[in-house]
Amino acid sequence: AKLFSRGKVQYFKASLRQAAKDRIELLTGLREAFSSERLFLYYQPQIDLRTRRVIGAEALLRWRNQHGEFIPPDRFIPLAEQSGTIIPIGAWVLRTACAQLKQLIDLGYSDFRMAVNVSYAQFREPDFVDVLTKVINEACVPAQQLEIELTESIAIEDPISINQTLSAIRALGIKVAMDDFGTGYSSLSVLNKLRIDRLKIDRAFVADVSPVATDGNLARVIIHLAKDFQLSVIAEGIETESQLNELIKMGCDEGQGYFIAKPMDAKTFVDWLMADAK
Ligand code: C2E
Ligand code: CA
Numbered sequence: 233a234k235l236f237s238r239g240k241v242q243y244f245k246a247s248l249r250q251a252a253k254d255r256i257e258l259l260t261g262l263r264e265a266f267s268s269e270r271l272f273l274y275y276q277p278q279i280d281l282r283t284r285r286v287i288g289a290e291a292l293l294r295w296r297n298q299h300g301e302f303i304p305p306d307r308f309i310p311l312a313e314q315s316g317t318i319i320p321i322g323a324w325v326l327r328t329a330c331a332q333l334k335q336l337i338d339l340g341y342s343d344f345r346m347a348v349n350v351s352y353a354q355f356r357e358p359d360f361v362d363v364l365t366k367v368i369n370e371a372c373v374p375a376q377q378l379e380i381e382l383t384e385s386i387a388i389e390d391p392i393s394i395n396q397t398l399s400a401i402r403a404l405g406i407k408v409a410m411d412d413f414g415t416g417y418s419s420l421s422v423l424n425k426l427r428i429d430r431l432k433i434d435r436a437f438v439a440d441v442s443p444v445a446t447d448g449n450l451a452r453v454i455i456h457l458a459k460d461f462q463l464s465v466i467a468e469g470i471e472t473e474s475q476l477n478e479l480i481k482m483g484c485d486e487g488q489g490y491f492i493a494k495p496m497d498a499k500t501f502v503d504w505l506m507a508d509a510k
């Protein structure tokens with residue numbers, strides 16, 4: 233029996249062609265947006281869960297097209313990674329986030345921490361550590377106040393070369409967090425293979441945190457793992473007060489999420505911070 237009738241094969245080819253066309257259009261649009269300054273950063277506060285004091289923020293990339301619509305990062309970042317466009321864009325994200333950090337330090341938030349997402353495609357560039365060094369020097373910010381967030385996908389790569397880069401980054405004083413922890417194939421091996429500072433609990437596990445279901449909770453497991461390996465731990469995607477309280481009970485140090493605040497543009501974020509201080 234034939235798997236496809238000719239008509240279906242034709243249709244399949246046509247839809248592949250359409251998908252390829254869509255990708256090219258999206259990528260062209262992204263490059264245009266980058267050169268015409270239609271990319272910018274949003275900032276989501278990160279707090280100390282117990283005191284609710286703001287300790288920092290995560291910078292999140294935003295693309296707004298000519299019609300004012302937001303194109304979600306999950307749509308364009310994979311494409312930017314595959315095409316290499318993430319490298320100049322990622323460097324711009326680092327520069328912009330550090331300039332914002334400098335502004336916050338000057339406003340009196342002297343120990344503020346800025347977390348920036350870094351793709352593996354960026355991380356593995358031979359000059360990545362040089363880029364980081366240059367960015368912190370030019371922005372005049374202490375390296376200790378910059379954190380990069382890497383995803384676990386990095387752990388499937390050669391741990392020796394990854395650790396060389398991680399050591400160089402940490403020698404500068406920059407912190408490293410493992411994002412989306414627990415969602416990859418290699419979560420556990422990350423712990424004793426890679427030199428990192430912090431685990432970031434993926435929001436899928438935070439969503440499962442509730443006062444009733446106490447058994448077999450992965451957020452709790454990750455918090456315990458972090459303590460065992462002397463890493464600090466931050467939870468993302470906290471959407472309710474009850475999740476926040478349960479995470480505190482589980483021993484989680486820090487968190488972020490819609491319950492605390494959504495990601496905001498730079499001006500709104502600074503206004504939010506200043507209002508919070510009153
Ligand atoms: P991520 O690093 O895991 O970022 C967390 C995502 O969760 C963000 O989505 C954030 O807006 C969203 N979020 C925050 N709080 C909550 C909450 O309480 N509930 C829910 N449901 N969602 C929440 P966003 O901004 O759409 O970013 C998606 C992903 O795109 C990020 O996931 C990150 O992997 C990537 N990304 C964003 N900015 C950059 C960047 O500058 N560079 C790179 N390489 N990747 C980036
Ligand atoms: Ca992140």
Ligand code: CA
Pocket residue numbers: 411412432434435468
């Ligand atoms: Ca995450």
Ligand code: CA
Pocket residue numbers: 412
């Ligand atoms: Ca994610």
